[in-house]
Amino acid sequence: MTARDELQALGLFQQRYGNRPSPTARRIEQRVIGGDWGANGFTTMAQADTLAGGLGLSAGDRLLDLGSGRGWPGLYLAARTGCRVVLADLPLEGLRVAADRAAAEGLADRVGVVAAASGLPFRAGSCDAVVHTDVLC
Amino acid sequence: MGFYTIVEAPGLPPAARRRARAAGPRAVAMRSDHHRLLRAAGFRDVTERDVTPAFAATAAAWLAETEPHADQLARLEPPGAFQQRQADRRSMLAAIDDRLLRRVLLLARTR
Numbered sequence: 001m002t003a004r005d006e007l008q009a010l011g012l013f014q015q016r017y018g019n020r021p022s023p024t025a026r027r028i029e030q031r032v033i034g035g036d037w038g039a040n041g042f043t044t045m046a047q048a049d050t051l052a053g054g055l056g057l058s059a060g061d062r063l064l065d066l067g068s069g070r071g072w073p074g075l076y077l078a079a080r081t082g083c084r085v086v087l088a089d090l091p092l093e094g095l096r097v098a099a100d101r102a103a104a105e106g107l108a109d110r111v112g113v114v115a116a117a118s119g120l121p122f123r124a125g126s127c128d129a130v131v132h133t134d135v136l137c
Numbered sequence: 138m139g140f141y142t143i144v145e146a147p148g149l150p151p152a153a154r155r156r157a158r159a160a161g162p163r164a165v166a167m168r169s170d171h172h173r174l175l176r177a178a179g180f181r182d183v184t185e186r187d188v189t190p191a192f193a194a195t196a197a198a199w200l201a202e203t204e205p206h207a208d209q210l211a212r213l214e215p216p217g218a219f220q221q222r223q224a225d226r227r228s229m230l231a232a233i234d235d236r237l238l239r240r241v242l243l244l245a246r247t248r
Contacts, residue, residue: 032198054244132140
């Protein structure tokens with residue numbers, strides 16, 4: 001991802017994540033993908049479960065979710081499997097929503113956030129698994 | 138590593154490929170394929186599952202569920218943004234139905 005790509009993505013998603021989803025939007029999301037994470041992609045709840053199973057995620061694992069938006073699916077996977085998760089994305093607006101939700105759901109001690117795309121601040125091998133959903137597409 | 142991604146169908150003639158790239162997300166036009174990138178990054182045991190039927194169902198559901206609330210949803214966004222997203226969704230759904238776009242789950246391991 002070039003610096004120009006990053007700026008374009010940041011501009012697009014800052015505005016989207018800065019607005020709280022309306023009750024109607026939440027109901028629609030529930031009906032389409034089964035969750036209420038303020039997402040508008042194609043990963044359903046069942047597909048997130050498939051991802052967790054395919055990676056063998058379990059309690060104690062450290063997961064990195066790239067392009068996590070407001071926390072989908074990383075927060076869900078942490079709640080579902082007991083893993084720790086680092087949510088990475090460019091817009092702070094989405095990460096703030098995700099951090100607030102993590103606190104509200106008692107996940108704060110297993111959830112970290114980092115506002116970056118390239119140049120992530122991790123040593124090699126520091127995560128057990130990495131996920132992203134419709135980011136590199 | 139595990140991820141869902143949208144790709145163009147293999148073996149498309151040039152005109153169909155152009156339509157797939159226009160209808161899909163920007164990175165559909167990437168020159169390298171995910172398998173090659175994963176192997177180059179040291180991943181092995183790369184497996185791919187086709188989830189295109191679910192992709193089609195979800196794309197259709199977004200359109201069907203949002204259209205009845207179009208006026209309300211459009212007011213929450215900058216002028217034209219909602220309408221553009223709906224147009225993009227229709228274009229993508231048509232490309233899926235015409236077998237130009239696929240969605241896959243890729244899983245790979247490093248150890």
